[in-house]
Amino acid sequence: MLKDTMTPKERAAAIAAGKPVDRMPCNPNIANGVARVYGCKISEFNTNAKTIADAQIACYRRFGADSARIFTDLFTFAEAMGAKVKFPDDDTADLEAPAISADVPDSELMKEIEKIRPVDPYHDARLPLHLEAMKYLLDGVGDEMGCSAGVIGPFTNSFFLLGVERTLRAIHKNPEVVHKLTQISLDCAKSFADAAIKIGLTPTISEPMSSCTVVSPKVFREFSLPYLKERVDFIKSKGKGVVIHICGQTNKIWRDLADMGIAGMSIDNVASIKECKALIGNDTKIMGNVDPGGVMYSGTPDEVRLKTLECIRDGYDSPKGYMIMSGCSLPVDSPFENIDSMMNTVRELGYPVDVNKLDAMLADVKKRLGI
Amino acid sequence: MAATKEELLQRLSDCVLNMEDEEVIDVAKEYAAAGYDPLDGILKGLVAGINKASDLYEREEYFIPELLICSSAMYNALDVLRPLIPKEQSGGKCKVVIGVARGDTHDIGKNLVKIMLESANYEVIDLGRDVPVEDFVNTAKREGAKVIGLSTLMSTSMNNMAKVVEMLKSEGIKDQIKVIVGGGPISQSFADKIGADGYSVNAAEAVKLVDRLVGNAEPIPAA
Missing domain, CATH: 3.20.20.210 (TIM Barrel)
Incomplete structure (x- = not known):
């Protein structure tokens, strides 16, 4: 398995400074699924502050995502x-x-x-x-x-x-x-x-x-x-x-949201990264949008890889930046191998994105899936 | 001068379409008092109105709040007109068991499908929300239902939709009971994947889908 060589903070700072990094930032958006990584019950989050934090930390150590919330x-x-x-x-x-x-x-x-x-x-x-x-x-x-x-x-x-x-x-x-x-x-x-x-x-x-x-x-x-x-x-x-x-479709209110001067717009899988990029890519960072239910939860690792690459293909050149993310919080029992697949796809691709490499990876996974 | 049947049907339809959930009761009472056919009032008045509302929803002119109030208007008038329908007309079609699969408590979509099916004269057994897999199957068996309708807004209950199909298969009754699925995260490909008999993108389509599955569809006229 590929390993990250930078912390999320180092990575973000380097990208902001226009320097090369190990990979694009990625947030599978694991949400309460962190309980499955840490080995506690979700109800423990209602009574134990340390458990909330420790489960987030355990999840970060396990998958290496760039966000903890x-x-x-x-x-x-x-x-x-x-x-x-x-x-x-x-x-x-x-x-x-x-x-x-x-x-x-x-x-x-x-x-x-x-x-x-x-x-x-x-x-x-x-x-x-x-x-x-x-x-x-x-x-x-x-x-x-x-x-x-x-x-x-x-x-x-x-x-x-x-x-x-x-x-x-x-x-x-x-x-x-x-x-x-x-x-x-x-x-x-x-x-x-x-x-x-x-x-x-x-x-x-x-x-x-x-x-x-x-x-x-x-x-x-x-x-x-x-x-x-x-x-x-x-x-x-x-x-x-x-x-x-x-959540859900948001295309008709993107302009309103971007005009507020937000740092990032996280969109769900029913919305289009391409459309979002065209409309507000000059104003704010775009985040999204691998289908949390249909792909991350019920798909295979290769299907996750395909959708991750397709999202990056649509979003990587957005002027104010792009972060690959799930469209919404993942269902709690999303398979670990799917989350790994998303992270590893991003690690393998590297950053800045080489479009030729991206297209080769896409062609390769499509062939495997028989598409 | 008393309003004609056509005028009142138009007003019933308009009340539903325009979210007049109180005025519609008075119109339904006026329609009933004039002695006009209650089933016409439902189908040519109320259902016509909710169909127009569904069209606006598909065209993204109406959204959930509007559709919810339209359906309230329809329900309010149904309460007036439905008791007036002669027995042999109601329940003429078969039974449908409907509910929100375990893992989700959002039932607006399911309720709309229920309204539409009932208006089309199906007997709907509504199991509510967050319904366990076995309840769908056991109720359908007990009631002799021909269709199970599964709804969800959340991906968390998709897996339980698959389990309903699996349970019907393992009991060897999958051929007798059709399964239809719908809701936000659901797609035709998901329906195919879990072996459901049909998917519909909205409530109006759900009725056509059930009609087709149980053989109530009107024959396509020869060209």
Whole structure:
């Protein structure tokens, strides 16, 4: 097996300085699958900060990915704001009940939202645990790689406060309620983003409900964008670049996102790297987008190799940079050999990308797959 | 002057299309009070409206919130019109067991398919979300269903879709019960790979797919 000769930090610094490196940065986006590497149950991430960090570190030592992120699920803010979250023994946490009970009639909603108090990141729910895990992560690998903190976007968080279906409905039937929820989601979580930055991590924003697979670009621009922009501006004001990930199709809102001045746009496998590069490649780094379910989880190592090479072929020459990544967090039981295949493909290719070599590798794997 | 049947059908359709989920109830009541055929009201009014909404969804003019409210409008009016349908007309077609495969709790897509199938007169047994593999198979056997419909939005439950097909095979009843799959991460190639009988890209197509699989498809007219 090929070995990395640089740390992610050395690699990033050399690329920024225009110097040669061992390989292109790569992030398979293993998420809670790190539990499978470390040998713990996913539910341990809900009670043990050291375990969250150690599992990330174990995963980095095993696969050598260029990113480590403290993030367990989408519900940490909503939970701190009163939502009920269920914690399966060995699977990712899920929303059990929104912060605002389904029994509250529409006419009472504004009053009920007023009652939600600002989040204290040092005391509420699992937030202090995550902050502590960030410190352990930095202590463990901070000198080797940039560490990031997962932050849930304000619009998405609103859905967990009011309930997903009720919020979707309210977009048309009760718009001021959605605005109010998103405003308090923005305000409440500001202190968490601030705390993470103080520790030394870089926030990355997950904003899945803003996807064009869920809401229209028009709804995104009215209900999500103004608040998302405020969060991005806040993080930028602290001297950090912001990467945004939105699941599903996002092509119709790339321009809006790039115009916020983000450091990177992470796109899902249904979106096109080529199209993204053409539209916003001059503005921001593009990250993505090997299919996490169809390829990384259920494909073979050669299929992973093919898709990894195809993504790189589409993205490697993007003006503001490109990082090969999975389209979204991997399913927790994604086979290790597929993750290895992605990393080894990138190692074998080297960097800067030699297109002739890339095309030869592509032809070779296509032949093996009989394509 | 009382509204004609055509006017009311148009209004039912428009209410569904335009997300008028409260006004549609009054229109359905007016339609029913006038004594017009309830099945026409459903098929030529409500289903026509939801089909137009589905078209807008495919053209990316409507998205999930809009489709959700359209389907609410349709359900609200169905509650008025469905009890008026004579018994021999409803349940005429076969049973379909439907649910979100274990590993996922997103059920909007599944609910839309259910609405469409019910409107097309199928008897739908809805197992809900995060449904274990064996529940699909056992329910289909017990109810004598001819079709199992599996939905997911998340890649985490794709594996369980494959297991439903495997379980039907190992019990030797795969030929009697058709399996259809759909949802965000699903594709025709995935359906082929796990040995499902069909894939549909959206709820409207799902009805045509079931029609085809159980032999209810209208014959293609000779040219």
